[in-house]
Amino acid sequence: xxxxxxxxxxxxxxxxxxxxxxxxxxxxxxxxxxxxxxxxxxxxxxxxxxxxxxxxxxxxxxxxxxxxxxxxxxxxxxxxxxxxxxxxxxxxxxxxxxxxxxxxxxxxxxxxxxxxxxxxxxxxxxxxxxxxxxxxxxxxxxxxxxxxxxxxxxxxxxxxxxxxxxxxxxxxxxxxxxxxxxxxxxxxxxxxxxxxxxxxxxxxxxxxxxxxxxxxxxxxxxxxxxxxxxxxxxxxxxxxxxxxxxxxxxxxxxxxxxxxxxxxxxxxxxxxxxxxxxxxxxxxxxxxxxxxxxxxxxxxxxxxxxxxxxxxxxxxxxxxxxxxxxxxxxxxxxxxxxxxxxxxxxxxxxxxxxxxxxxxxxxxxxxxxxxxxxxxxxxxxxxxxxxxxxxx
Numbered sequence: 066x067x068x069x070x071x072x073x074x075x076x077x078x079x080x081x082x083x084x085x086x087x088x089x090x091x092x093x094x095x096x097x098x099x100x101x102x103x104x105x106x107x108x109x110x111x112x113x114x115x116x117x118x119x120x121x122x123x124x125x126x127x128x129x130x131x132x133x134x135x136x137x138x139x140x141x142x143x144x145x146x147x148x149x150x151x152x153x154x155x156x157x158x159x160x161x162x163x164x165x166x167x168x169x170x171x172x173x174x175x176x177x178x179x180x181x182x183x184x185x186x187x188x189x190x191x192x193x194x195x196x197x198x199x200x201x202x203x204x205x206x207x208x209x210x211x212x213x214x215x216x217x218x219x220x221x222x223x224x225x226x227x228x229x230x231x232x233x234x235x236x237x238x239x240x241x242x243x244x245x246x247x248x249x250x251x252x253x254x255x256x257x258x259x260x261x262x263x264x265x266x267x268x269x270x271x272x273x274x275x276x277x278x279x280x281x282x283x284x285x286x287x288x289x290x291x292x293x294x295x296x297x298x299x300x301x302x303x304x305x306x307x308x309x310x311x312x313x314x315x316x317x318x319x320x321x322x323x324x325x326x327x328x329x330x331x332x333x334x335x336x337x338x339x340x341x342x343x344x345x346x347x348x349x350x351x352x353x354x355x356x357x358x359x360x361x362x363x364x365x366x367x368x369x370x371x372x373x374x375x376x377x378x379x380x381x382x383x384x385x386x387x388x389x390x391x392x393x394x395x396x397x398x399x400x401x402x403x404x405x406x407x408x409x410x411x412x413x414x415x416x417x418x419x420x421x422x423x424x425x426x427x428x429x430x431x432x433x434x435x436x437x438x439x440x441x442x443x444x445x446x447x448x449x450x451x452x453x454x455x456x457x
Contacts, residue, residue: 250392305347313425340373
């Protein structure tokens with residue numbers, strides 16, 4: 066039985082050091098001694114009990130593991146249910162920025178100065194948004210380690226990044242005039258209905274590509290967002306997945322234009338070219354239930370008229386650039402159409418909280434910070450309204 070500094074028994078496998086920390090230890094199934102340190106006795110007892118149980122069932126995570134080992138355990142077992150794009154971002158930021166600096170260090174030895182070094186190394190060659198992604202990945206990884214008693218102190222306390230993230234004013238959206246010019250040019254495109262639908266609904270590109278007829282209710286005039294579809298270029302295959310976040314599951318009321326677009330696609334669905342690959346059914350895990358869901362490729366609303374396959378994310382952007390050049394407006398990507406939808410919604414007086422739900426954002430702050438812009442036309446309109454109410 067170990068004892069504390071006052072001579073009281075702490076329990077088997079636990080003792081108190083001179084610095085006040087409680088030392089918990091046991092021998093695992095492989096014969097290796099495992100130990101950890103805590104500020105409070107109940108924490109040490111809980112860890113010891115849970116660690117022994119985990120070791121018995123083969124799920125124990127050694128507290129002296131190095132950062133590389135923890136990252137792999139964390140990404141495979143703790144955050145594995147996140148969106149594929151989020152996991153890919155975590156892996157890329159770890160591989161290229163975090164791992165070279167702290168990957169071989171023991172988790173308990175990582176200090177704020179090491180984490181700050183990771184961010185400082187990126188200052189010269191990376192955009193502020195990428196540094197922010199690294200900051201989030203590293204912080205989330207260590208927070209999980211703290212919650213699971215792998216470390217006793219968060220090594221990023223007080224650590225900040227200084228390079229500014231792209232300002233809201235730099236986020237591209239179309240003015241009313243640009244939107245009109247673009248839509249006029251897009252009418253000559255086979256992708257016109259896809260572009261127009263995003264401007265009416267604010268769908269993300271993956272949500273548009275993965276839209277299937279079972280998610281379209283013409284009677285209620287709604288669109289249900291419950292899956293996404295993307296092409297993985299390196300592996301060369303299509304992958305279905307859940308929406309980006311839990312809040313991204315949503316049902317959107319159709320505008321009249323959205324209804325007309327989808328009704329048109331429904332009426333011509335039997336006459337389109339279809340690739341043999343559309344006979345496939347893709348499976349993915351529903352983020353809300355943890356159960357397997359399916360995406361029937363043949364049920365997709367939008368298919369490339371040449372290939373009979375879904376259009377790839379990148380091909381949409383490439384085609385958009387050509388349309389912009391033809392229309393004589395500055396180039397933009399697919400996501401700018403979603404920004405434009407949000408901007409028009411705010412200009413029309415839509416409450417930000419409603420817009421948050423329609424866009425599928427987890428927080429209102431995201432909607433306000435990222436998608437709400439004050440345009441010249443909206444300012445002019447506000448001034449006119451102000452003048453009309455002035456006392457002469």
